[in-house]
Each structure stands twice: as structure tokens, then as C-alpha cells.
Amino acid sequence: MNQGRRRSCDRSALVRCVLVVCLAGAGLMASGACRRETARPQSQVSFRIGMGLGGTSLQSGLPVLINMLFADSLIAVGWNGRPTPRLAESWTWEDDGRTLRLFLRAGATFHDGRPVTSDEVLPVLQRALKEARNTDYFGGFAYVESVEASDDRTIVLRLSRPDAFLLNELTNTTIVASDDPNVGTGPFRIVTRVPHLEFERYGRYYRGVPAIERVEIATYESQRSAWAAMMRGEVDMVQEVARESVDFLQGSSEIETYSSLKPFYIPLVFNLRHPILGRVEARRAVTEAIDRSQIVGDAMRSHGRIADDPVWPSHWAYSTAARRYTYNPVAARLRLDAAGLPIRSAAPGQMASRFHFTCLFWSEDPQFERIALLLQRQLSDVGVDMALEPATLRNLIKRIGANDFDAYLFQVNSGRSFDWTYRYWHSPQPGIPLMQDSGYAGADAILERLRAARSDNETRTAVADLQQRFYEDAPAVFLAWQETTRAVDARFSLGDRTNLDIFANIWQWRPVEPTRRAAR
Template identity: 30%
Template sequence: MFHRFKMTGAILALTASGALAQQTDITIGMQLEPPNLDPTGGAAAAIDEVVYANVFEGLTRFASDGSVVPGLAETWEISEDGLTYTFSLRDGVMFHDGSSFTAEDVVFSLDRARAEDTTNAQAALFAGIESVEAVDDTTVVLRLSAQNGALLFNLAWGDAVIVAPESAGTNATDPVGTGPFVFADWVQGDRVELTRNPDYWGEAPALEAATFRFISDPNAAFAALMAGDVDAFPVFPAPETLGQFEADPRFSVIVGSTEGETILAMNNQSAPLDDVRVRQAISHAINRQDIIDGAMFGYGTPIGTHFAPHHPDYVDLTGQSAFDPETARALLAEAGVSDLTLRLALPPPSYARRGGEIIAAQLREVGIETEISNLEWAQWLEQVFRGKDFDLTIVSHTEPMDIGIYARPDYYFQYDNPGFQDLMNTLTLTADPAERSELLRSAQEMIADDYVNGYLFQLAKTGVANANIEGLWENSPTQANDLSGVRWRQ
């Protein structure tokens, strides 16, 4: 009887081990729920975090190291004058509704993105496209009005994914793409469910199903991981608890970098913030390290401009807006500003809510009071991002290499500098890498000189995952949770 029991126990152990090795579903935690699921029709990073590279694909895409690699375009050729791009598309690709992907879908998607009435949040990415022509089902010719050294990079954004005319109108709630996962369900306020695409053109993902659960409260996120209700939280909202996970062999703590420039954005058209001396005063009133320590528990890299420190063209300009309350007070006096109260609108992420309280205290020390309003994400998008109804706000810009937003006078912080706009136009027309690097350095210096915003820190990617999961991105070269290479260890 004893030997029989031992054999049975061994069989049970093997069965359990096999069951673990065969796990093919995953639950991913996210703090913010996307307002919709169409990356071509919304600015929220949470949209891409669910659907980029999972449901939707573009002609090109970002790899985990930030490089631009082929997507739905297998290869491409660029004319000698740099004005014509000929894309050879992958053959046999199907949308999730069973319709075929062809060059006509590329024409539709890019024409739609660059149309005058476009709802694309990054329409500027497509501004230099003069025409898009389908030569045959697998060949697209894209002509530019002027050279654009960043075109392939731009086409890798989530805003540039390819959609079909038959389903484009309903992608916000029922997304139909060509990616390795198919949209299955969205229980608003709770989760989005995806299943493996059996007809995917590329290598089949190891996962058969994925669920994105939305957990806004950091304490609830911690509890969900500890209980095993969530398998991974790629951007974990409670960095103060990472030490507990590091000490627990059930988990892996994955700390990397992101493209997220976290800023105290200022409304440059709202008096007295339209005075550079007031913006400069606010910048000098900020102690970045206190914000990193207090809001992010030490995770984050100080920045002095809108550019990622891990990029080779980054210029460290933090000294230009160093913490100096005395200078801040002198600048306010020079500008004739006293008894100033500014509205500080804070979206839900903990870096904003926690950081906002710290910044409010720092501003108070130089004579600036703040009226804090905590906004839900949809409200922040409507009031601040679209309505421009704010004085100050804190947000992390997680789009890759997005310094070009400062060339848009109607962007939410409303910076209007023709010199910067000319600089960005020159950058677009420049292909030489050394010349592009010099222009990017000049751009960083120009917005720092104008104290457009208060530059706080580069958001760290602090993730926690079950130790048996592999393939999650360590860094975030774009706002994505690419599950195509994720698997459970054997």
C-alpha cells in the first residue's frame, strides 16, 4: 500500500508539472482601461497597450529593442530622391473577419489617417504623404511631397495600423485586425479578452488566450498578483511594494525603461503661463528627485527636456531648470506675479496623483497656490487634452520619439514657436543621421530654453510577473504589451 501511494503521488506530481507546462492562457493587469479599442481613433496609451501587435498591425512595427522591423510590409524600396517608397506586402494575410488583406486596405487606412476630417490623434505623422497607390494586391507605392527620414518609424506607430473599410467604423468596440490575437469580449470596467488567431500569417503565438484586467487601485493590484488572479502586471502601479515581490521566488520583477517623458504640462496660452518667466519660475520650484522618491519610490530618471535619456541623441539639460526656489521667487517678482493660484488637473496614474501633491507643496514654497482636481481618464482626455481647459497637469507621454508634438500649436499645452516648427520641418526633410542628431539636440535645447513644460522624469517600466512567464518586454520602446512571443516556461 505504501509503494502504491508513492507511485500515485509521483503520477500526481508529474500530472501537475505537465499541467503547468501546458498552461496557454495569461491574465495581464493594467491600471487604466482604454476608452476605446481603436488605435487610429484615440490618444490614450491604454489602447495600444491592449491591441498593438496583438490585434492590429502596421506596415512596419517596433521590436522589443526599439528597432523598426517589417510588419505587413515584407520588404520596401526607396527611390534615390527619397520621395517614393514601394512596399511589397505579405501575401495570404487575412483580417479576423475572414476578409483578405490587400493593398487597397493600405490605401484606405493611410488616406483615412491623413484626411482633413481625420480622427487620428497623430495625424501629423502622415502630413507629408502626397499619394498612396495600390499597384496590385501586394504592392503599394507611397509618394511624399518632401523627404521624410522618419517615415518607416512613423508607420510603426499604433496610429498607423492597417484597418479594413468594412470594419473601421466599429473598431472602437469590436476591433478587427490582422494580428496574432482575435478580439473576443470587452466587459467594460473589468477586462478585455483575446483569443489566438488560427489563421495568423506569421508564427503562431504560444498563448491560446489572453485577458487584460483593469485594476486602478494599487493595493488591489498588489492583492491580485499575490492571489494569482493576475499573472503579470507589466507596468505595476505600486513601486513601493516591489521589494516584497523581489523577495518572493514566485515572481520576477522586471525593471526597464520606457518612452514616457513625465512632465508638468503648462497651458502656454493661459495667462500668466504665457510669460516664459512664470514657466521658468515653476520649473525652478520643482525638486525632481523629491518627486521621483515620493511618487515613484526612487524609480525614474530626471529629465530636463522632452527626450528619452536612453536615446543616443539625448542632451542632459536638467541643470538649466535645477531646483532653485530663490530664483523662482525672483522670476515671479520680475514678472509682476503675486497671489497666484493655478488649476492642477491630475489624471488617475499614481505618478500623477502622488506627484501632484508633492508639486503643489513645492509651488506653495515659492508663493504659488494650486487647486487640485482629480480627473478620471476619459474626463482628462475631454477637458485637458481636447478642451485645453487647465493650467497645469501631470502626464507621461509614452509615444516613441515624440518631440514633434511641440511643433503643433493646437496641441494641448499650446506651444506656438515658428522657429521650432521650422526646425521640425527641416528634421523631416533630413535623412543624414549626423544631421538629424544635431537637429534633435537643437530641438531639445529650444524647448528647454522656452521652459514650455516642467520636465520631471523618464518613467521607469516597473513590472511584476509570475516567474514562470517569459517573453514579456523588459523595456517599452512603444506603449504596448506585445504577447506574440510570451509563453509559460516548460
């Protein structure tokens, strides 16, 4: 896929898009086919974001979006997984990785004008540490013993052992005034939360004054409803366009699209306690039997990218030299024969096959049923009988945590660092909530090395070893990375298109001059 691509087309494509959405049952009025502009104050540059929630993982994206506007963290994670400065302008590791010293940026202020000092940041970190200890998962705070201020601009965290995940934990801790949750540190400050979210630019933002003066967030029941609002001119951006609508945007001179991978991959995860799937040769054969390019092209409508493992492929330490499986059904049949798994007569209710297993799949997203059906067909070609069982999100999560499955098909968050990979693929351990119980423990030692890594070389070596281990053990078939597309009114520019994390520089978004817009 061409990430961050820009598409261009005529108004007839937009009309077709709206008609298709209407016919699909979104319940939209036909008048939405032509994009109408809703009046806005001429004296202000305002930007309106529409977000469809719809009871999916997008629900959890709303607080993230609010924080991007309203509150900065000490450290951010770049697209390539590197920690980057925010309210902390730099940091150093001391005492063999057991002390982290953070140096706060001079000139940064809260929205009420107070400077961001150690006295203000310390209670925020202490509260985050206390909250982590009151839950069953400490995350990157697991080995933090104390947090203290050594001067007005220096915070010191002391650990019982080195932990590379601490920096990533700090990226998830936004700095908000301890005495007022509505006073943040981001490029926009909150004006009101009800009946809708409204923000105004903060003129003393330390990275630069935003060009957009006002931002509003409107929530909708679904992505389709948010898209219809954009067609009516009620919003200037749709935070995520429904997959079935993306292709109909081709050619619009009124709407820009920004597409990129998101850190969610789709695996077919095996239960290693299954009598056949517990055998590594059977898992390798299943992996060889699956044509992932067809999964991406047909089931995902080309809105994704083939995955080889659960490591974020844009991470600076990702090894492109790692071994990877290719589609080879002939090799899969030979491997199954050598493993003593010939095709046997059909059991009642099953087809003649080498072995049988049942795959749970997420039933609330049509994409997963398409993937499941295609997987079923590909595996039947090598004599493997995979039955399908739909499951709601709630039921799926319950069953994969209770070891009540043969295999499952779902989406998994990788993040841009390694803490999510650690949590998901490490065998169950005290202090970490059980995310799944597949019986896999083959990567535990490498994941611990990755968590304790103190240099680029140690990290790079551990990542390469982890990729190799996933190849050898094949605890899952890593099918694809998902793609997300955001639609933006062409009157606005979201900055450098080569930066695929467009929300990282939200303060740089600005209206496009009419002459420049006409040249697009």
C-alpha cells in the same frame, strides 16, 4: 532606476502585499493572501493576462494589447525609436523623399492561410488613408497623395512633400483582412471575444511558431483587482502593477517583475499668456527652484526617472550633451530679484510672495496630488505662491485646450518617435486637433525641420536643436518619466530581459523548465 530589473523574495512579502491591498480598501478576500493555482488543461500551454482598466489611460491599452497578439503592422518602432521590419521586410525612399516603396515579406500569411500580398494590403492602407482624411487629424498620412501596388509584393505611397512621420503612422496601421476583421496576421488568432478574449497560436506565423498555445485576456475594474486575481492563481500576468504594490513584490520566487520606462512624461506646463509666466526669466527661475530628484524619490516612490525635455530618452537621436537644469534655489531667487520680482506683501487669501499662479492637477491619480504638493512647497521656498486646483481628466483636457489655466500638471504621451512631440508642442495649426493651448510657438520651426528630416544627420541635428530650444524657452518644467512594472508568473519566461519592450516578442514567451525555474 534599474530598468528591466528582476526581483526576488519570500512568500511572506506576498502576504504583506495582499494585506496592504486589502486594508487599502480594494475589497479583496483574505484568502487571496496565498497564491492558489487555478486548474488549466494539462495538454495545452496557456497563458492568462489580467488587465485592470479602472477608467484611466489603461483603458486605451486594451486594443493595443489585442493588436500585439492578433495583427502585425508593416513596420514596428524599436525601443530606440528606429523603425524595424515586420510584414514589410524593407523599404526605400525615392524622389527626394516624396515616394516610399514598401517591399512585403515573402511567406507571411493571414490567419486563414491567404498570403500577405499587395492586393490584400492595399485596401487596408487605402481605408486607413480615407479614415484619416475624414477626421480632423491626418497624422503621418497628411501628405500622402496616393497608395498603389506596383506588383504582388510592392506598395508605393506618393507624397506631396517629404514626411518622416509617415513610417511611424504605418506602425499604427495593423494589417487585418479587409473582408473579415477577425482574420489577422499576428502570432495568435482570435478564438472568441466574448465573454472574454481568447486567442490560439498561429502555426504559420512568419517570425516563428509561438511556444504558448493559448492566450486569454481577462479585464478587471482596477489594477488592484487584477493583482488580486493573480494572487488567486486566476491569471499568469498582470499587465501593469499598481505603483503601491510594486515594492511588496521584493523577494518572491513565484513572481518575476519587469520594470521599464514608459513613453509618458510628467510636465508642469506654463500658460505663456500669464502676465508673469509669460516672461522667460520667471519660467527659468521656477525650473531652477524645483528639485526633480525629490519629486521622483518622494512623490513617485522612485518609480520613474528625471526628465529634461519631452524627447524619448532612449531614442537613437537623443543628445546626452544637451544643457539641462539642475536644482538651484539660490540661483532661482537671484534670477527672480533681477527680473524685478521681489517678495511683496500678502494679498487677501494669498501668502507674501513674488507672484501667484494656480496649477491644475489631475485629481483621479493620487500620484499627481503628491507631486503637486511637493512642487507647491519647493516653490514657496523661493517666494512663489502656487495654489492648487484639482481637476478630473475630462475637465483638465477641456481647460488646457481652452487656454483656461495658469499652469497644469498632467501626463503626456511622447511615444518612441517624434510625432506626439510635434503634435503637443507645435502651436495650433489647421488639420491637427488642439491638444493644448499654452501660447507657446518657440519650437515650431525646429519641429517642422524634424518632420521633414531625410537623413540621420538631419534628424540628430534637429533633435539637438529642439532640446536646446526647450532649455532656453522653458515652456514647462519637465519633471519625470514614468515607470511601468509588469508581474509575471515565474513559470514563464518572457525572453531576453535586456529587451525592455517585452511585448515586441510576445511570440517568444515560453514556459520555464522546472529545473531552470528552481535555479532562479
